[in-house]
Structure formats: structure tokens, C-alpha cells
Amino acid sequence: MTASTRVSGAMGNTRPVLPSLIIFLIFCAIFNDRLYAQPVADPAAELAITKNTPADLGTQLEANLKQNNKCLKCHSREKIKTLESGEELSLQVHRDDFTSSAHGEIACVSCHEAIGSRRHPSKKTNITISSRRDYSVEMNQSCRSCHDKKSTQYEGSIHFSMVGQGSEKAPVCTDCHSAHAVETMTVYQPETGFPCKKCHENIFIAYAESVHGTARISGNVIRDKHIQAPICSDCHRSHEVTAVEIGDTLRSQCFGCHENVPLLHSQWLPNAGTHLDIVSCAVCHAPFAKHRFDLHLYDNIAQVPVNQQESYKLFQQQLQDIEVGGNVDPLAVWKLIEESNETSLPANISLRGRMEVRSGVWAHQIASKSFAVRTCDSCHQAGNRQALDVTVSVPQQDGRIQRFETDREELDSVGAMKSISEFFAIGGNKNRLLDILVLLSLIIGVAIPVGHFTLGQMIKEKLDRGEQ
Amino acid sequence: MNTKLQVLVIDDDAVVGRSFDRVLTNKGYEVATALSGEEGLETIDNRDFDVVFTDIKMPGMDGLEVTERIKARCPWTPVVVITGYGTAENEARASVLGVSGFVNKPLSPEIIESITLKAVNEAKDHTDSHVDIELDVEVHTEATEKVSFATRILAFGKTTGMFLATPFIALGYVFALPLVGLYQFAKLAQEAFKKAHPGAAAKAKKAGVRAKNVGLFFASPFIALGYVIALPFVGFYMFAKLGREAHDKKVLSR
Amino acid sequence: MATKNPEQVQLKSWKKTSDGELYINPLPVRIWHWLHAMGFVVLILTGIQIRYTNLFNVLTFETAVKTHNWVAFAVIANYFIWLGFYLFSDRITVYHPELNPRKFFDKAFEQARYYSYGIFKGERSPHKVQPYDKFNPMQSITYQIVMLLVVPVQFITGIMMWDIKRFESWIAMFGGIQVIDTVHVLVFIFFLSFTMIHAYMGALGQKPSTHFKEMFTGFEEEYEE
Incomplete structure (x- = not known):
């Protein structure tokens, strides 16, 4: 790095700092006693507070707009850069889109720090971008500087871990929020399915036809009552999107609105509590869905399903080893569990069963209550269960679930008494x-x-x- | 001729003789008693008996020796051995001597009556064949071997069984020990209480009976389970015993 | 027995009727027995329906389960009639064990011999039914185990499966719901043949009706030569 760039960096930073300092002093004068009561005030925290003070807004806004105008002078026109990958990247930023966006008052260089602190890229400096995707991933780092909490949430999501695994499709911030026309998601029309539909179209269509989707589209009215029907993010959460199979996140989402579900079920369903634990809501409430009996690993000490923690890594690798053409023998899985419980694993693991629908599409076809299945036979009749898939599911490092097909006859064996001792459907398992x-x-x-x-x-x- | 059947009881414990006397006297038997083997043999020299009972363990001449001598003098006389503890060796020896049967102490009137009747009747049935046995020495020795083999197997089974059962019996005692101790303690306490409050004693006794009743009630399925487990073994043992008796009988009647 | 139990003397009055019949089964026992019998038949039938929905569908699974649950609670409540009666009656001796093994085995084999041979020859049962000693040794061990061990095990496993969530920790203690269910089914398997044999042996009295009459009226007819 040359001396000149360092100077220009310092120059660029002086402008927003000066007014901030003034505000800081005023702030100190007003909240004198409170400040002194605290040991040491973190300057960064103070800055964050001043940013939002109305008094500061005018000054900052003026400065930002002045600077942004300089950028938009060129970038509001159509410009295209060819990237190393051969893709074309439009450098155009529509002025109105940006200025009316949630970030309209923020300086371009707040995000494009590299440009702010270095010389603007030119043919001479020859700053290269390998691909659009890489640039998106790189640029998303800057979101954290303001949206720390959301970024952390996002980093716990399946999307983030897929990005880390090199997925080209998994979304980063800008894929949902767009780069410059940034809006909070609440102002989008979720009925259109944006942005989830971009990748999860089948599922969105299923949802749109479901009791939730139709209610949402018809203006949240069901039987003349106003309700707030859920959209994707209501159940899956907006930033820490997780695979729903893990834990009972999803079930608790259902109960969040349908809080009298346990009570209602207990009025007619024997062992209602256990059914709600073992049978996913969609099995009965998506009447056309096909079912699957899934065996998953359960941590008996922490009382949660085994997740993608590092401590299970070895175990998961061993599981891959016993796989034969996408199939595993549950007894072999159980044997592995036994061995691992004795030696390496930090927890006490067992296999637990769960009734699920066979695909995500079916999981979203939740019908109105009157269509829900109320016959027990689909699970409690041995003959019916023959048509059932049986899988063993193992969480992967990226938070997704890997499923192995398994022999359903195994459920009826004597060995099942030990291997899946926590699960039993009377009349079903025999x-x-x-x-x-x-x-x-x-x-x-x-x-x-x-x-x-x-x-x-x-x-x-x-x-x-x-x-x- | 005296129509009454003559019975001789040889036992160093006078009580045994007296009880035979009491049970059998009014039922067509005449009972003579002897307190030692020597005395018994003396009595036999003087008159004939239809059946002789002898204790096995006596000071001086023991029951088996007495049997041997009786059999030497009058082999047709049935001899029944009374034992407090039947050991396989004794039984084996006695079988060879041609004992008609064994009877275990304690003796009830019914047992005394039935065993006497049985011994007398069997003696009647075999009167003829006894003569053959006396003469046919070779068959006798062969029979001895056979009997000892069968009894040896039985003896082995018995000792091995006992050996294997030992830890469980011991464990039972270990479990029972604190309970027995507690019971003793309770008994002591009860006596002390009785002395202190003579009036309440009856009440306490009633409560004790009740507690025992209820305790037995709830203990019953476990005891019953014990019986169920033991039943096939006991059944097998009984069969083996029956088989052996039949075998001995066959051998002796040859 | 008579010498053993001084209380028996004061109860002499109901021991025999004018016809020379023995009062064997008091009212609570009779009520309990027949309620229990009816309940058991329903439980066995609904149990089979629950387990074998694939073979026949007389009742829907839901009806079968609900009937099974309700009848089961009635049977459990009924059990306490039996338990209460025997606990607070001097007839508790009926369920007392024979503590002398020798005596027990002798009598047991005698009884077995009777059932396998003597009964056909028209012999009289070696066990004489008495109000305080109702059962022969084979019966007594069977009923002791059944009433105080097997039936409670069935109740407990059944109650656990009735509300799995509530008894979660207990179920885990016994090794999981599969184990509980297997025990429940094993006991059911036992009761399946037990009930049939029980009914058959009920007809092995002096006349086929003897024991049934005894269970309805409480009185046992005097044995007729």
C-alpha cells in the first residue's frame, strides 16, 4: 500500500468524525452524571448511539447525500464490467431506487469501504472481481458493521452454512434484500412469494394453496374473522433459517398461534401429548400427503435431537461408512450408537422415531381443519404401514439432513425392542x-x-x- | 395262634417305640420295642415278627448292621429303616441288604400306619421269590452293581445340586438375616411392652396377627413363584425316585 | 386349618347352611369375580382388535382403544374390591402360601395326579374346599401369582401406555415404551390361554355346574357319594 492511499483514507474519514465528536461532547454535557457513573464508555457504542440521534441526522444526511451524489454522477448511468468469470456486472445504481431505499441516507462508502479507503478502481489499478457470486459474498461482510444481530442470526442459518460449503445458490443478504434498493422485508408483498419463491417455488405454490396461503392472499380473513396467517418467515424465521427437521422449532411455531392445540387434541386423541411429539402436524393436517417414518438420533442427556455440533462429527463419519447404496440397517446404526455411547460420544444417544410427510411440498399443504385426517389406521394398522417409507436421518455439518433408506421389516423385529425402544405405534409395529x-x-x-x-x-x- | 401282626420297633429313642405302639396297637398289630440293636436281635431270637422297624443311628450296633443280622437269620422278615436324614450311601447299603423301605422322621400316625401296612403286604407278595434270592448268589452280586450304579448317579446329582444351590441358599440366608434380627428385636420389644402395659397386650397381639396375615398375603406370589420354579425339579426328582424304586424292586424280585 | 385359626369358631354360624352347604364365596368376591370376568373378556377382545386392525375391523381403532381404556379403569377399580375385601377379612388366609415345601409338593403332585387320572375314575378331589382354605395347592400358587403379580403388572403397564407422556420417566426406567408394550402383550398372551383353561376347569367340579353355581350363589354343595 502506498503513502498516498493512506492519506486519502484519513481524509475520507475526517468528515463524518468531526460532527460526531461535537455531538458526543453535547451528549456528554447532557448526560454528564450518568456517564460518570459508568466506568469507561466504549467509543464505538457511543458512535452507534449518536448515529440515531435526530439532531445528528440532518448534518450526517447532508454530508452523505453530498458524497453519494458524487458517486451517482457516474453510477446512475449504465455501466458494465466484465468479470474474470466472464460474467457481466452492471455497475449502474438507479438513483431513485437507492435514495428511496432504507439505506438512502447512508453513504455509499459505508458499505463500499474498499473504494472509500482506496483509490477508485480504474483500468490502471486493475482491481479484479472473480465472479458476481464472490463479490456478493464479499460485500455481505459489510452488512455486519451495522446489522450485527441479524448477521449473527444469519450465520446460524442453513443458508449461511451452505454458502460456507461453496453453494452457488444459497442466499446471502443481498439475494433477498437486493443490493441497493434495500427495504425491510415487511414492505414487500409476501403473497408474491418474494424472495423465498426464487429458490423454493414448489413449496411456495403448495403454501399458496394451503389454508395459510389462501387466508393470507384473501387478506387474512378466515370465516369472517381477521387473522394473521403466517408467511414463510413466520415459521422458518427470517434470518436463522433452519432445516425444520431439527428440533421442534417448527412445532413450537405452530403452537405459537394455535396455542390451544394440546388441549383440543387431548379431548379426543388418546396419548395426545405423545402424538404431538411424535407425529408432525402435517401428517394429519395435510390430508393428501404421503408419510415417512423417520428415525433420528436423539441426545438423551441434553434431551434434544442430535444436531450438527462438532462433537458428533466422528460419529457422523462412521455412519457414512455403514451406508450401502443409500441404505442403512437400523440395527447396524443402533450397534454403532451402542459402541459410540461407550467410547467416544459425549452424550447418550438413542434412535427415536417420528412420523413425517415425505416431502417439503406436502409439509406446506396444510388444509383447513375439517379436512384433517382423523383415522388412526394410517399409522396403527400394520398393513397400511407397508406403504410407508422408513428412513434414518442424520444431521450433516451444514445443518441439512441426510436420509438413508432402511428396511421397514426391521421395525417389526425383536431387535427393534432395543434399537428403537422409545418408539412404538400400537398395531403398527408388530x-x-x-x-x-x-x-x-x-x-x-x-x-x-x-x-x-x-x-x-x-x-x-x-x-x-x-x-x- | 395269635392273629395279631407282630411289629418290632428298634430305636434308642423310646418315644418312637411308644408312638408306634399308640398308633398300631388297636389296629390289629402287637408292638414290641427294643432300645438297642442287641436288644432287638435278642427279641427276634425269641419270637417271629411280621415287620421290623429299626432306627439307623444308634449307640452300639447301628441300624444297618441290625438289618444285616436280621436278614441273615430270617430273610423273609421285612425290615423298614427309620432315618432322620437319608444319605445316599446309607440308602445304597440298605438297598443291598434288602430293606423293604425307608421312612423319614418325623413320623405322623398316618405314615406309621401306611408304611407298616405296605411292608406287611409286600412281604406277603414276595414270600416265594425270597427263597430264590437266597440261593442265587450270582444274580445277587450283579444286582448289587446295578443298584449301586443307579444310586451313584442319583447321589452325584444330589450332591452337585446341593453344591450349585449353596450360593443361592446362602444368599437367601443373608437376605433373611436382617429380617430375622428385626423380628427378634421386635419380639423383645413386644415382651418389654407387654410387661409395661399388660392391658394393651391383647390389642398388640391382634395387630401382630393382622400384620402377619397381610404380610403373608403380599409375600404369597413370590413364594408361589419359588414353588413354580421348583416344581419341575421336584417333579423330576420324584420321577427319578419312583423309577429307582421300581428298578430296585425289579432287581430284588429277580 | 381349624385348629390353626381360633377366629373361625365365632364364624361357625355362616359356615354351613341347613342343607349342609359351605359358604365359600362371599358377596364381594362374587361381585368382583363376575365384573372382572366381563371386563377381561372385553379387554381381551378389544386388545386383539387393537393389535390386529389389519385382520378384521369389528371396531374402529379409535373405538377399540377408548373402550379398552375405559373398561381397563373399571377393572382396576374392581380389583380394589377384591384387594380390600381380602385385606380386611379373615379370609385372607385363602391367599396365604403353604410354608412347608414338603407338604406343598406332596399335595401339589397329589392334585396333579388327580387331575390327570383320578378325576376320570370318579375319585373325589384330594383337596377339600374350606372357607379358609378354598384353593388346592395348584390353584393357590396360580391365583397368588396371577392376582398379586401378573394382574398388577398388566395394570401398571397399561396405565403407563394410557398416558405415555405423564409416565415418561417411569417408562424410561423400565427400558422404553417398546419394553412396556411387550410386557403388556406377553401378559395378554398368558391371559388368553389362562382364561380359556380357567373356564374349562371351572366345569371340572363334581357336576359341570358345581363350581359355576358356587361362584354365583357363594355356596358349595355337599359332596354326594
């Missing part, structure tokens, strides 16, 4: 050995009376003959 014993018992129950009676007749006959 231990074949017990069936044999039932038959045997019936036979004994008939054979002993009949045998005894016959023996009696035979002995009596013999005795009678003897007497004659």
Missing part, C-alpha cells in the same frame, strides 16, 4: 415373535381343555370295558 406366541397361546388354550376332555373319555371307556 413383533413377529409375539404374534407367534399369541397363536401358540390360543392353541394351548384350546388344546388343553380338548386334550384333557378326550383323555378323560378314553380312560372312562377303558375303565368301563374293564368292568364289563
Whole structure:
């Protein structure tokens, strides 16, 4: 880095700092006593506060707009840069879009720090950008400087971990919020499905036809009552989007609005609490969905499903090893669990079962209550369950779930008593050995009376003959 | 001729003789008693008996020796051995000597009556064959071997079973020990209480009976389970015993 | 028995009727027995329906489960009639164990011999039914185990499965819901043949009706030679 760039960097920074300092002093004068009561005031925190003070807004705004005008002078015109990847990147920023956006009053250089602190890129400096995607990912770092909390939330999301894994599709901030026409999501019309629909179109269509979607589109009115029907982010959360299979995040989202669900179910459904734990809402409330019986790993000590924590890494690798063509043997999984519980794992893991719908599309086709399935047979009848998929699901490092198909016969085996001891659907799982014993018992129950009676007749006959 | 059946009881414990006397006297038997083997043999020399009972453990001549001598003098006389503890060796020896049966102490009137009747009847049935046995020495030795083999197996089973059962029995005692201790303690306390409050004693006794009743009630399924588990073993043992008896009988009747 | 139990003397009055019949089964026992019997039949039938929905559908699963639950609670409540009666009656001796193993085994084998041979020859049962000693040794161990062990196990496992969530920690203690269910089914399997054999043996009295009459009226007829 040359000396001149360092100077220009210092020059560029002086302007916003000066008024801030003045405000800071005024602030200190007003809140004198309170400030002294605190040990040391963090200057950064103070800055953050001053940013939002109305008194400061005018001055800052003026300065920002003045500077932004300089940028927009060129960038409001159409300009295209060819990137290393051969893609074309438009350098145009529509003035109105930007100035009316949520960031309209913020200086361009607040985000484009590199340009602010260095010389503007030119053919001479030859600053290169490898691809649009890389540039987006890189630029999203700057969001954190103001939106620290949201950024942290985002970093806990499945989207973020997919980006880290090199996914080209997983969204970064600008993919949903756009780069310059930034608005808070609340002003978008979520009925159009933007932005989730961009990637999750099938699911959005399913949602739009569901009881939630239709209510939302018809203006949140159901049976003449005004309700707030949920949109994607209401259940999946906007920034820390997670795979719904993990934990009971989703179920608690349902209960968030339908708070009397446990009570209503307990009025007619035996073992309502257990059903709500084991059967996902969509299994009954998406009446056309096909079902899947999923075995997942459960941490008995922490009392949560096993997640993508580092401590399970070895275990997850071992699980990959026992996979044969996308299939695993639940007994082998269980054996692995047993071994791991004894040696390496920090927790006590077991397999737990859960009834789910077979795809995300079905999970969103929640119908009105009157269409919900109220027959027990779909799970509690052994014959019906033959059409059921059985999977073993394992959380991956990126937070997604990897599913292995497994032999459904395994559920009826004697071994299942140990391998999935926490799950049992009466009439659904049937231990074949017990069936044999039932038959045997019936036979004994008939054979002993009949045998005894016959023996009696035979002995009596013999005795009678003897007497004659 | 005296129509009454003659019974001799040889036992160093006079009570045994007296109880035979009491049970059998009015039922067509005449009971003579002897307090030692020597005395018994003396009595036999003087008159004939239809059945002789002898205790196995006596000072001086023991029951088996007495049997041997009786059999030497009058082999047709049935001898029944009374034992307090049947050991396999004793039984084996006695079988060889041609003992008609064993009877275990304690003796009830019913047992005394039935065993006497049985011994007398069997003696009647086998009167003829006994003569053969006396003469056929070779068959006798062969029988001895057979009997000892069968009894040896049984003896082995018994000792091994006892050995294997030992830890469980011991464990039972270990569990029972504190309970027994508690019971003793309670008994002591109860006596002290009785002395202190003579009036309340009856009430306490009633409560004690009740507690015992309820305790037995709730303990019953576990005891019953014990019986259920033991039942096949006992059944097997009974079968083995029956089989052995039949075998011995067959061998002796040859 | 008579010498053992001094209380028996004062109760002599109801021991025998003018016809020479013995009062064997007091009212609470009879009420309990028949309610229990009806309940058990319903429980066995609904239980089979619950387990084998794929084979037949006389009741819907939901109806079967709900019937099973309600009848089960009635049977449990009924059990306490039995328990209460015996706990607070001097007839508790009926359920007392024979503490002398020798005596027990002798009598038990005698009884077994009777059932496998003697009964056909028209012999009389070696066990004489008495108000304080109602059961023969085979019966007594069977009923002790059934009433004080097996039936409670069935109740407890059933109650656990009735509300899995509430008894979660207990279920975990016994090794999970699969274990609980398996025990419940095993006991059911036992009761399936037990009930049939029980009914058959009920007809093995002097006349086929003897024991049934005894269970309805409480009186046992005097044995007729």
C-alpha cells in the first residue's frame, strides 16, 4: 500500500468524525452524571448511539447525500464490467431506487469501504472481481458493521452454512434484500412469494394453496374473522433459517398461534401429548400427503435431537461408512450408537422415531381443519404401514439432513425392542415373535381343555370295558 | 395262634417305640420295642415278627448292621429303616441288604400306619421269590452293581445340586438375616411392652396377627413363584425316585 | 386349618347352611369375580382388535382403544374390591402360601395326579374346599401369582401406555415404551390361554355346574357319594 492511499483514507474519514465528536461532547454535557457513573464508555457504542440521534441526522444526511451524489454522477448511468468469470456486472445504481431505499441516507462508502479507503478502481489499478457470486459474498461482510444481530442470526442459518460449503445458490443478504434498493422485508408483498419463491417455488405454490396461503392472499380473513396467517418467515424465521427437521422449532411455531392445540387434541386423541411429539402436524393436517417414518438420533442427556455440533462429527463419519447404496440397517446404526455411547460420544444417544410427510411440498399443504385426517389406521394398522417409507436421518455439518433408506421389516423385529425402544405405534409395529406366541397361546388354550376332555373319555371307556 | 401282626420297633429313642405302639396297637398289630440293636436281635431270637422297624443311628450296633443280622437269620422278615436324614450311601447299603423301605422322621400316625401296612403286604407278595434270592448268589452280586450304579448317579446329582444351590441358599440366608434380627428385636420389644402395659397386650397381639396375615398375603406370589420354579425339579426328582424304586424292586424280585 | 385359626369358631354360624352347604364365596368376591370376568373378556377382545386392525375391523381403532381404556379403569377399580375385601377379612388366609415345601409338593403332585387320572375314575378331589382354605395347592400358587403379580403388572403397564407422556420417566426406567408394550402383550398372551383353561376347569367340579353355581350363589354343595 502506498503513502498516498493512506492519506486519502484519513481524509475520507475526517468528515463524518468531526460532527460526531461535537455531538458526543453535547451528549456528554447532557448526560454528564450518568456517564460518570459508568466506568469507561466504549467509543464505538457511543458512535452507534449518536448515529440515531435526530439532531445528528440532518448534518450526517447532508454530508452523505453530498458524497453519494458524487458517486451517482457516474453510477446512475449504465455501466458494465466484465468479470474474470466472464460474467457481466452492471455497475449502474438507479438513483431513485437507492435514495428511496432504507439505506438512502447512508453513504455509499459505508458499505463500499474498499473504494472509500482506496483509490477508485480504474483500468490502471486493475482491481479484479472473480465472479458476481464472490463479490456478493464479499460485500455481505459489510452488512455486519451495522446489522450485527441479524448477521449473527444469519450465520446460524442453513443458508449461511451452505454458502460456507461453496453453494452457488444459497442466499446471502443481498439475494433477498437486493443490493441497493434495500427495504425491510415487511414492505414487500409476501403473497408474491418474494424472495423465498426464487429458490423454493414448489413449496411456495403448495403454501399458496394451503389454508395459510389462501387466508393470507384473501387478506387474512378466515370465516369472517381477521387473522394473521403466517408467511414463510413466520415459521422458518427470517434470518436463522433452519432445516425444520431439527428440533421442534417448527412445532413450537405452530403452537405459537394455535396455542390451544394440546388441549383440543387431548379431548379426543388418546396419548395426545405423545402424538404431538411424535407425529408432525402435517401428517394429519395435510390430508393428501404421503408419510415417512423417520428415525433420528436423539441426545438423551441434553434431551434434544442430535444436531450438527462438532462433537458428533466422528460419529457422523462412521455412519457414512455403514451406508450401502443409500441404505442403512437400523440395527447396524443402533450397534454403532451402542459402541459410540461407550467410547467416544459425549452424550447418550438413542434412535427415536417420528412420523413425517415425505416431502417439503406436502409439509406446506396444510388444509383447513375439517379436512384433517382423523383415522388412526394410517399409522396403527400394520398393513397400511407397508406403504410407508422408513428412513434414518442424520444431521450433516451444514445443518441439512441426510436420509438413508432402511428396511421397514426391521421395525417389526425383536431387535427393534432395543434399537428403537422409545418408539412404538400400537398395531403398527408388530413383533413377529409375539404374534407367534399369541397363536401358540390360543392353541394351548384350546388344546388343553380338548386334550384333557378326550383323555378323560378314553380312560372312562377303558375303565368301563374293564368292568364289563 | 395269635392273629395279631407282630411289629418290632428298634430305636434308642423310646418315644418312637411308644408312638408306634399308640398308633398300631388297636389296629390289629402287637408292638414290641427294643432300645438297642442287641436288644432287638435278642427279641427276634425269641419270637417271629411280621415287620421290623429299626432306627439307623444308634449307640452300639447301628441300624444297618441290625438289618444285616436280621436278614441273615430270617430273610423273609421285612425290615423298614427309620432315618432322620437319608444319605445316599446309607440308602445304597440298605438297598443291598434288602430293606423293604425307608421312612423319614418325623413320623405322623398316618405314615406309621401306611408304611407298616405296605411292608406287611409286600412281604406277603414276595414270600416265594425270597427263597430264590437266597440261593442265587450270582444274580445277587450283579444286582448289587446295578443298584449301586443307579444310586451313584442319583447321589452325584444330589450332591452337585446341593453344591450349585449353596450360593443361592446362602444368599437367601443373608437376605433373611436382617429380617430375622428385626423380628427378634421386635419380639423383645413386644415382651418389654407387654410387661409395661399388660392391658394393651391383647390389642398388640391382634395387630401382630393382622400384620402377619397381610404380610403373608403380599409375600404369597413370590413364594408361589419359588414353588413354580421348583416344581419341575421336584417333579423330576420324584420321577427319578419312583423309577429307582421300581428298578430296585425289579432287581430284588429277580 | 381349624385348629390353626381360633377366629373361625365365632364364624361357625355362616359356615354351613341347613342343607349342609359351605359358604365359600362371599358377596364381594362374587361381585368382583363376575365384573372382572366381563371386563377381561372385553379387554381381551378389544386388545386383539387393537393389535390386529389389519385382520378384521369389528371396531374402529379409535373405538377399540377408548373402550379398552375405559373398561381397563373399571377393572382396576374392581380389583380394589377384591384387594380390600381380602385385606380386611379373615379370609385372607385363602391367599396365604403353604410354608412347608414338603407338604406343598406332596399335595401339589397329589392334585396333579388327580387331575390327570383320578378325576376320570370318579375319585373325589384330594383337596377339600374350606372357607379358609378354598384353593388346592395348584390353584393357590396360580391365583397368588396371577392376582398379586401378573394382574398388577398388566395394570401398571397399561396405565403407563394410557398416558405415555405423564409416565415418561417411569417408562424410561423400565427400558422404553417398546419394553412396556411387550410386557403388556406377553401378559395378554398368558391371559388368553389362562382364561380359556380357567373356564374349562371351572366345569371340572363334581357336576359341570358345581363350581359355576358356587361362584354365583357363594355356596358349595355337599359332596354326594
